Amino acid sequence: MPPGGDRAGRRHAHRDRGRRRAVAARARRRARATPPRPIDAAPPPPTPIDAAPPPPPVDAAVATGKPCERTTFDTKLVGDACARGGQAAAKAAMKQFVRDAKAHEPDLECGTCHKKLAPVYSLKPDGLDHFRKLGGS
Numbered sequence: 001m002p003p004g005g006d007r008a009g010r011r012h013a014h015r016d017r018g019r020r021r022a023v024a025a026r027a028r029r030r031a032r033a034t035p036p037r038p039i040d041a042a043p044p045p046p047t048p049i050d051a052a053p054p055p056p057p058v059d060a061a062v063a064t065g066k067p068c069e070r071t072t073f074d075t076k077l078v079g080d081a082c083a084r085g086g087q088a089a090a091k092a093a094m095k096q097f098v099r100d101a102k103a104h105e106p107d108l109e110c111g112t113c114h115k116k117l118a119p120v121y122s123l124k125p126d127g128l129d130h131f132r133k134l135g136g137s
Helices: 014-032 061-063 076-101 127-133
Strands: none
Touching: none
């Protein structure tokens, strides 16, 4: 056991802790203190974080322009969409139509009118009538 008992080495430890806290507080104050910028000074140049975000990624089907499998269309919605952007545009147009039509028929989904989906999207016998009943053209 060290001379002076068990507390001999730790007798003034509380003083050291206070000094360490004071030194750390001074360092924090110095780090926060920045020289004031003159009012008429120009703002700093943008950092990479302040720069404009990158453009959204382009869908691969739209980028390649994969054409629709069909060449004749019974509906204007799908025909125009295929002419504008191929399969991806037609799919997006139909998804939007289904979202809008769910207000009238909540359980509506792609399989309500289609027998099979990609790549041909063949219709059920009553699929076209159902589409028109929901307001499609």
